[in-house]
Amino acid sequence: NAGVMQNPRHLVRRRGQEARLRCSPMKGHSHVYWYRQLPEEGLKFMVYLQKENIIDESGMPKERFSAEFPKEGPSILRIQQVVRGDSAAYFCASSDEQGGLIEQYFGPGTRLTVT
Amino acid sequence: AQSVTQLGSHVSVSEGALVLLRCNYSSSVPPYLFWYVQYPNQGLQLLLKYTSAATLVKGINGFEAEFKKSETSFHLTKPSAHMSDAAEYFCAVSEKGSGNKLVFGAGTILRVKS
Numbered sequence: 001n002a003g004v005m006q007n008p009r010h011l012v013r014r015r016g017q018e019a020r021l022r023c024s025p026m027k028g029h030s031h032v033y034w035y036r037q038l039p040e041e042g043l044k045f046m047v048y049l050q051k052e053n054i055i056d057e058s059g060m061p062k063e064r065f066s067a068e069f070p071k072e073g074p075s076i077l078r079i080q081q082v083v084r085g086d087s088a089a090y091f092c093a094s095s096d097e098q099g100g101l102i103e104q105y106f107g108p109g110t111r112l113t114v115t
Numbered sequence: 116a117q118s119v120t121q122l123g124s125h126v127s128v129s130e131g132a133l134v135l136l137r138c139n140y141s142s143s144v145p146p147y148l149f150w151y152v153q154y155p156n157q158g159l160q161l162l163l164k165y166t167s168a169a170t171l172v173k174g175i176n177g178f179e180a181e182f183k184k185s186e187t188s189f190h191l192t193k194p195s196a197h198m199s200d201a202a203e204y205f206c207a208v209s210e211k212g213s214g215n216k217l218v219f220g221a222g223t224i225l226r227v228k229s
Contacts, residue, residue: 004158033216042205042219043159056214091158095215102147102166102215106159 002027004094004107012113019079019086021110025094032075033104034067037089049075082114117142117208121220129228134178134193136223138206141187148189149207149217150180159205165189176200201227 005024013019025032030051035043048056049069060067064082069075079086089111093104122137140146147166151159163174170182180191189206203224207217 031214035217035219042221043207043217045216045218048214048216056216059216093159093217102209103161103164104215104217105161106151108158111156 004092004105006090006092006107006110008110009108010111010113012115013082014115015083016081019082019112019114021077021079021090021092021112023075023077023092023094023107025075025092026096026105029094029096029105031095031097032069033093033095034075034077035091035093037091037109039088043091046077079112082112084114087112087114117146117210117218119206119208119218119220121204121206121223123223124221125224125226127226127228128196130198131195134191134196134200134225136191136204136206136225138180138189138191138220139187140189140206140208142208142210144210146208146210147215148180148182149209150174150178150189150191151205151207153203153205153222155202162191162204196225196227198227198229201225 032049034046037043045059047060047067064080066078089109091109092107095104118141120139149164150162163172165172165182173179178193203222205222206220209215
């Protein structure tokens with residue numbers, strides 16, 4: 001029973017490039033959350049998605065960041081025109097309605113470095 | 116708005132000693148509370164959770180936590196520290212009906228001395 005998968009695990013981008021982070025939730029889970037962990041800080045909520053819908057994006061920066069969770073395929077977090085301040089670990093978590101959406105299962109994270 | 120405060124960004128204990136990691140929360144409704152552990156360069160692993168059942172919650176690896184509503188606390192304890200417990204620990208809170216997005220504390224790094 002595979003857990004939450006994220007790829008790539010490490011991503012290096014130059015300033016101004018685009019970063020695409022992928023998350024495949026646990027089998028049977030249709031709810032995905034993205035969190036960002038800046039160096040030496042706790043995780044901060046970014047966005048909550050269900051299949052084909054953004055439910056809560058209150059933690060997303062207003063510009064350059066977008067997320068999607070299509071009917072087929074992984075959830076994607078896209079960062080356009082990256083800046084050095086985007087360097088962080090990005091974690092995806094998934095949950096299912098059978099568990100009342102209480103417990104979230106985390107992936108290993110994507111560590112983005114902007115040079 | 117929900118918030119979590121973890122007292123002590125670094126805690127150091129000797130192997131075999133009691134581990135106590137402190138967490139206080141604020142929430143406008145009865146919360147769900149969680150403790151996660153993170154090893155270097157890895158994701159988060161759930162240690163235990165409180166979901167309004169028993170106030171004393173037992174988790175994996177010998178950890179437990181007690182929900183105290185009057186103190187708005189959810190401190191994590193383990194009777195005897197092991198070297199493998201060295202990691203960073205995060206307390207988190209969520210509210211039912213908010214999509215259960217998690218609000219995390221800043222984390223506590225636990226160091227275990229031999």
